[in-house]
Amino acid sequence: MNYKQALTHPIFKIISQSAKELQLDAYVIGGFVRDFILQRGSAKDIDIVAIGSGIELAKQVAKNLPNNPKVQVFKTYGTAMLRFEDIEIEFVGARKESYHKDSRNPIVENGTLEDDQNRRDFTINALALDLSEEKFGDLLDPFNGIQDLKNAIIRTPLNPDITYSDDPLRMMRAIRFATQLHFEIEEASLKAISKNNHRIEIITKERIVVELNKILESNKPSIGFLLLEKTGLLDYILPELTALKGIDEVEGQRHKDNFYHTLEVVDNISKKTDNLWLRWAALLHDIGKAPTKKFHKKIGWTFHGHEFKGSKMVYQLFKRLKMPLNDKMKFVQKLVLMSSRPIAIADDIATDSAVRRLVFDAGDHIEDLMTLCEADITTKNPVRFKKYHNNFKNVRKKIVEVEERDHIRNFQPPVSGEIIMETFNLKPCREIGIIKETIKEAILEGVIPNDYDAAYQLMLKEGKRLGLEKSK
Known part of the structure; x- marks a missing residue:
């Protein structure tokens, strides 16, 4: 592969020239290089590592760019960032790191390119392209990251036990990359995540949620949630989900495994919508089933009121994870609360009054609610699958008819x-x-x-x- 093709944008020549003027070496490193090799489209984020001051290099690049864009400097981290056209470029000086046990924030010293590549989370993110005039576009791959890209493997450059213990957020990142790229996490790495899963407790909830959102935004989120469960991380992050796992049997009567059902629903809805909060609603729609599960001799397993219980749990979960307690949370709550309503209507003959009440209660979220309920059909019986989907088609048709005639959505009483x-x-x-x-x-x-x-x-x-x- 000709790696020079990755550097055709004029910004790279300007960075190269600026580095020469400061008499230092500079390299493109990380995600930009990885995504070019994987042909994942043109990246909008570029990481530049300088052997010397990344901040000074950023300032020099800004001087050499038209319009002299503003440089944002983050002195604490020794980094700087500027925007050029629609690209965000971050500059950092090469460094080596050491860690305290109770913090993921490293003690940083100046280092070589080798030091900097050693501190990277995965081999596929340690790939660098030289920006010097003489070696412009040469690839530096000390950990055989190219082979790992070919083999679709997530592997740490150094001992995974140390890598994950030092910065436990990397455990979430490994699972997130495995989900986004459909890669396998190397076995030693997976074992190290399981061994160090308790270390996730030192990571801020906000950083964890960023990774959770990226997993949820991927094409097949179940990959990530199965890995989170397998490694024990899910117990620390979303115990409400692991509580759904397992099948109980009493007197020969069993219920479905609501954990695996939930992941199917999330995958189903991800084929229909990119709405992150609708995907969250799918992930949490059954969390009320664990605390409401009961066995009755005459009727078997029940989960009475699980939607109401689940909607209350959404608030507690969002609060614990420091997620927004605004209209986003209320949207998820509402969909969890109403998640069985269209199913009940679809099972019966959908009367006009039942549909009117559904539209009245759901308001502007009626489409999202119907999308969630259709995703909730996970039966493997083709006859039932077709029947349920046809029932929902009828409900959707009825919603349109009732809405055109009665204007119930966002209802305002005719008499004030x-x-x-x-x-x-x-x-x-x-x-x-x-x-x-x-x-x-x-x-x-x-x-x-x-x-x-x-x-x-x-x-x-x-x-x-x-x-x-x-x-x-």
Whole structure:
């Protein structure tokens, strides 16, 4: 392979020239090189390592670029970053690292390129391309990373036990890369992750969630979650999921393994949507099943109220992992809470009133809810699979019909509280709420159409029932 082809963008010549002016050596290293070899499209992030000051090199590059882009300097880490066109370029001086047991933040010293490649997490991320004039585009591959790319292997440059213990986030990164690239983690490396899984506790929740999100955003997230479970990391990160694992049997009655079912649902939904929070909803839709599981002699295994319990657990989980407790969390909560509703409707003959209530409760999230429920069909029986999907097609058709006719989505009552107060000469009181609720229920049940005249007449009737007099 001609590696010079990776360096055709004019930025590389400018970095090369800038390094020459400062009389230091510079290399492109890491993900940019790896992704070029894997032909994963053009990377928007470039890592440059300088044998010397990465910060000074960044400043020199900025001087030599048109418009002199701003250089962001991170003195604590000895790094600098600038943007050129749509590319983000990070500069760092070559360094060697040593670690304290209770922190993933290393003690850093200046080092050689070899030192810098030694500190990299995986062999496939230690590949470097020379930017000097004489050796422009030459590959430096001290750990046979090219062979690991060919063999689709994730392997650490040095002893994996030390690599993962020093910086336990690398365990998550190994699993994330295995998921994104469909690579295998080398056996010694996998054993080292299992051995050091407890070390994940020193990593901030925010960093863990970044990796979890990348696993969830991949084409087949189950690869990552199966590895997290196999290595014991999932017990530390998402014990709500590992609690779903296993099949209990009493008196010959068994239930399905809800852990593996959940991963199937996540893979199914990932074929239909890139919405990260919808994928989170799929991952958590059954977490309420572990605490609500009961066996009854007459009916077997039940999980009554698991959706309600699960939606409460979503808040606790998001809070523990320091995830956003905003509309994203509320979206996941709502979908978990409603995850069985369309299934119940699809099993019966979908009545207009049931569909109206579904649309009323789901609001703008009705499409996402239907997508989640269709992903939840994991039966291996082809007849049942077809039947369930046909049922959902009917529900979707009914949703369109009801919505066109009754306009229930984001429902606003045709008669406002102000009109009720004015009609019956009322101040704020419980009777207003009763009348509004009666009108809403009548519309949802199809007793009256969703329009002002019908609602106004019902308001008068209900007001009379409550002993209210219409003002003159």
